[in-house]
Amino acid sequence: MRAWLAALLLCLAGAVSAAIQPLEFRDAEEEARFRALTAELRCVMCQNQSLADSDAQIARDLRLQVLELMREGRSDEEIKAYLVARYSDFVLYRPPVQPRTWLLWFGPALVLLAGLVVVTVVVRRRAAAAPATPPAEDEQEW
Structure with a gap:
């Protein structure tokens, strides 16, 4: 039993030293x-x-x-x-620019552009929905 344990430990020690060397x-x-x-x-x-x-x-x-x-x-x-x-x-790490890698190279820019379009549309809709005339001085806003 001890011989098997010693052999196992020797094999493990060899594997570890080979991995670290x-x-x-x-x-x-x-x-x-x-x-x-x-x-x-x-x-x-x-x-x-x-x-x-x-x-x-x-x-x-x-x-x-x-x-x-x-x-x-x-x-x-x-x-x-x-x-x-x-x-x-x-x-x-830097794959070549070719048709099958276009999404990898240009995808982040497309996502950023789409985000800008969404923000622009939301801001314009809110501006159009806001009242055009400011409230009178004696009126309360709330």
Whole structure:
């Protein structure tokens, strides 16, 4: 029984240390490129975290994959294209402007414009419904 418990604890300790162990870079240039690239990519599991900021296991796997692709000699654009092919434009923090992403890019402006139109219509209706002549001085408003 103790042997099984010791084996289980040893396996858990190995898994935890593997998850915490930082990546090793060849030089400062590779590290800077890696950090810049992972900051531009979104974790596919998290709501709004970059690949660099996420603690999810898939983010760790993707960081390792990005580093591996960098070491294969691929450019940043090739790495992004590879990830977009697998995970769609969602993986990019700044997806390209194309017909299928117009709502993403222009949706907030359309909502703001619609809000301005609604406010303008409401203000004009209230102004038209208000009495045109001010009350006499001796009359009370209430």
